[in-house]
Amino acid sequence: MANILVVDDELGIRDLLSEILNDEGHHVDVAENASQARQARLALDYDLVLLDIWMPDTDGVSLLKEWAQAGQLSMPVIMMSGHATIDTAVEATRIGAHSFLEKPITLQKLLKAVTQALERPAAAAAASAPRAAPGSTSAITPNAAQPLQDAPAFVAAAIQSAQADEPSLPEPQQSFNLDRPLREARDDFEKAYFEYHLACEGGSMTRVAEKTGLERTHLYRKLRQLGVELGKRKASR
Known part of the structure; x- marks a missing residue:
């Protein structure tokens, strides 16, 4: 700690x-x-x-x-x-x-x-x-000659x-196995949903919270629960 x-x-x-x-x-x-x-x-x-x-x-x-x-x-x-x-x-x-x-x-x-x-x-x-x-009050400034x-x-x-140029938005990936219990299928959908919006928003928790209508603390806990990999950047097509 x-x-x-x-x-x-x-x-x-x-x-x-x-x-x-x-x-x-x-x-x-x-x-x-x-x-x-x-x-x-x-x-x-x-x-x-x-x-x-x-x-x-x-x-x-x-x-x-x-x-x-x-x-x-x-x-x-x-x-x-x-x-x-x-x-x-x-x-x-x-x-x-x-x-x-x-x-x-x-x-x-x-x-x-x-x-x-x-x-x-x-x-x-x-x-x-x-x-x-010692005794100097001058601010430290960067040396312009330093590479x-x-x-x-x-x-x-x-x-x-x-x-960097602004990349294109990612294509949503939707491949769900529906022959399973509802809870598992719902978790798969939610994981794909949040991963898509994380990619679209460059990994910004603030913008994803606004987009999905969730409080940031709730969103953070939800993503950890679903095992979503955070911090994803925008992907090209």
Whole structure:
């Protein structure tokens, strides 16, 4: 079990991430802005922080710089954003961010990123984070001369995502064995139904919940019950 801090100004995202991570056995604290995140960080040495980039008081990259300069970046930090630029991702990487999650966050990518971050020794986060010179108040900025390939793989993935063409929607796959009990046949149909909508919506739990008319917590539990593989991307015909 890990102590995880989720920092996001959106209540729905805080609640959803908290529920998922709690279900995985972690202890989760939440903060809705940088001010609350600072207080939480001072009160506890977290094993991991999920940090939103765009927040009303102080943005996540600035808070990451602040922790790095103060020597408080002893834990891996996963940045989150729905509209961050490649430059922002590169900057967060050079400051010391472990990885980057693009919103809407799929369950599969969330759990994979959290697992990878927790497997990384805490000391590695502090060692990789740039430090400001003693007495310096200047912000840490990315070095434009540094090749992009020096950044972690998640930056390259972000570039590929930005350059990729929009694929076609998947064809629904419907092949049911009706010579079976009603409950089993219904489960097969529901599994195919949810897998289709997950593929159509790029694995977004938020959009699938809206499309199917279910609450996200109910949807999450339903998919686990049916054994649906989450985080599916759009597939071509």
